[in-house]
Amino acid sequence: MIDDLKENLIEYLVLFVAVIVFLVLFILFRFDKTSLLAISSLGSIFYIGWGIIHHMLRGRLTRLITTEYLLFGLLVFLLLFTVLNF
Amino acid sequence: MELENTKKVNFWRKNVKAIEKYQFMHHFLPHEEEQTRSKFLSNGAILLYCIFVFAVTATFRFLPKLVPGVLGYASNITISDLLAQTNQKRSEKGLSPLRLNSTLSEAAKQKAYDMFENDYWAHISPDGVEPWDFILGQGYDYIYAGENLAKNFSTSKQVVEGWYNSPTHKSNLLGANYDEIGLAVVNGTLNGYETTLVVQMFGRPRDRTQVASVIEEEGLLEEISVQEEVTEPIMGTQITVNPKEVEPTLDVTKVSRSMSLTFGGFVGSLLALDVWYSKKKGIKKFTGHTFAHLTVLLMVIVSIWFVFRPGLIL
Numbered sequence A: 001m002i003d004d005l006k007e008n009l010i011e012y013l014v015l016f017v018a019v020i021v022f023l024v025l026f027i028l029f030r031f032d033k034t035s036l037l038a039i040s041s042l043g044s045i046f047y048i049g050w051g052i053i054h055h056m057l058r059g060r061l062t063r064l065i066t067t068e069y070l071l072f073g074l075l076v077f078l079l080l081f082t083v084l085n086f
Numbered sequence B: 001m002e003l004e005n006t007k008k009v010n011f012w013r014k015n016v017k018a019i020e021k022y023q024f025m026h027h028f029l030p031h032e033e034e035q036t037r038s039k040f041l042s043n044g045a046i047l048l049y050c051i052f053v054f055a056v057t058a059t060f061r062f063l064p065k066l067v068p069g070v071l072g073y074a075s076n077i078t079i080s081d082l083l084a085q086t087n088q089k090r091s092e093k094g095l096s097p098l099r100l101n102s103t104l105s106e107a108a109k110q111k112a113y114d115m116f117e118n119d120y121w122a123h124i125s126p127d128g129v130e131p132w133d134f135i136l137g138q139g140y141d142y143i144y145a146g147e148n149l150a151k152n153f154s155t156s157k158q159v160v161e162g163w164y165n166s167p168t169h170k171s172n173l174l175g176a177n178y179d180e181i182g183l184a185v186v187n188g189t190l191n192g193y194e195t196t197l198v199v200q201m202f203g204r205p206r207d208r209t210q211v212a213s214v215i216e217e218e219g220l221l222e223e224i225s226v227q228e229e230v231t232e233p234i235m236g237t238q239i240t241v242n243p244k245e246v247e248p249t250l251d252v253t254k255v256s257r258s259m260s261l262t263f264g265g266f267v268g269s270l271l272a273l274d275v276w277y278s279k280k281k282g283i284k285k286f287t288g289h290t291f292a293h294l295t296v297l298l299m300v301i302v303s304i305w306f307v308f309r310p311g312l313i314l
Helices: A002-007 A009-028 A033-057 A063-084 B002-014 B016-025 B043-066 B079-092 B102-118 B131-137 B156-164 B167-173 B214-226 B252-281 B290-307
Strands: B142-151 B180-190 B193-205
Touching: A002 A009, A009 A033, A009 B290, A033 A063, A033 B290, A063 B043, A063 B252, A063 B290, B043 B252, B079 B156, B079 B167, B079 B180, B079 B193, B079 B214, B102 B131, B102 B180, B102 B193, B102 B214, B131 B142, B131 B193, B142 B156, B142 B167, B156 B167, B252 B290
Parallel strands: none
Antiparallel strands: B142 B193, B180 B193
C-alpha cells in the first residue's frame, strides 16, 4: 500500500485534496439537500475521471478497469443519493 | 516436485469439502493464483449492490403511493423547545425574545391542517391561499408578518438549526420587526409518508399594546404541554396536533441510513481485507486501486454518519 502511495504520489495527493474539499462542501451545504445531491454527483464523476485518467497515464487502462471505476462511482453516488432522498 | 504435486492433487480429490471451503474463502479474500479481487468485490457483485440499493430507494419512493402511512419520519418536536431555541438564537444576537401568541399559533395550525388535507408542501396552496390569509383569517391584524416551514426533522433543535442556516429563514428568525410568534407541530400523512410538519409564523400586531404578556405565554405553553389533539380521519389521514414522540411503522430515515452504512461498511471491510491480504501474500492484481476505492468509500461513510441529517425547510 505504501509502495502504491509512493509510486502514485501526485495522483493520490489530488485524490486526498479532492476528498477533503468534498467533505468540506458537504459540511458547508449540509442543510441544503439539492446542493448536496449536486456535490455528490460531482464527487462521483470526479472519482470516475480520476481513476480513468490515472490508469490511462500509465497505459494500464482496460475495459475492465474502466467498468470498475464506473461501478464504484455509481455505488458511491447511490449510497449518498439514498440517504439524501429521505 | 511431481510427486509433491500428485500428493497435493490427491489430497484435494479426497477432501472436496476442503476445496469448497477454500473456494468460499475467495468470496471475501483475493485470489493468489488468479490474481483477482474477492468475488464479492468483482464488477458483477458491485453491479448487483448498485441494483439492490437503487431498487430499495425506488421502492421507498413508490410504496407510499400504494400504501400511504407505512413509511414515515420519527420525530420528537415540541412547541416549548422550538420557542426556547428560537429565542436563544435571538438573544445571542442581542434581539428581544418573541412572545408566543395563541392567535398566530392557531393560524399556524390551520396552515398545517391545510397542507395535510390538500397534500401540498408550499407557502402558497395550490388554490392560491397565502400565509397571510391564515393569519388574517384568525383575526390577527398585523403590520409585519412572516412564515417558516419545516418537515421530516427529528428534533426541535434540528428544525431551528435548519432555519438558522438558510439566509431567508434566518432573516425571519432574527427579524427585528417581529414581536410575536405562532407555532404549530402537527403529525399526519403527506404525499404518502407519515411526517411531522412545523409551521412558524411571525408577526407584529398593528396595536402593539396587544402583544402577548409573559403570563399569557406561560398559560398557553402549559395548555399545549398537556394537550394532544387527534382528529377524525380526513380522507383516510389522521392528524395529531402537538404529538408526543412519533414512531412510524417504518422510519424511512433510519432504514435508508442503515442500508447505506451497511453496504458502505461491507464493501469497505472487503477492500480493507483486500489491501491487507494482498500485502501479506504479495498478490499483484491487474485492477483499479483498492486504496483509492477505500478512501472514497470512507468519505461516504463519514458524510452519512456525521454530516447528513434528515429534514426539509421552506
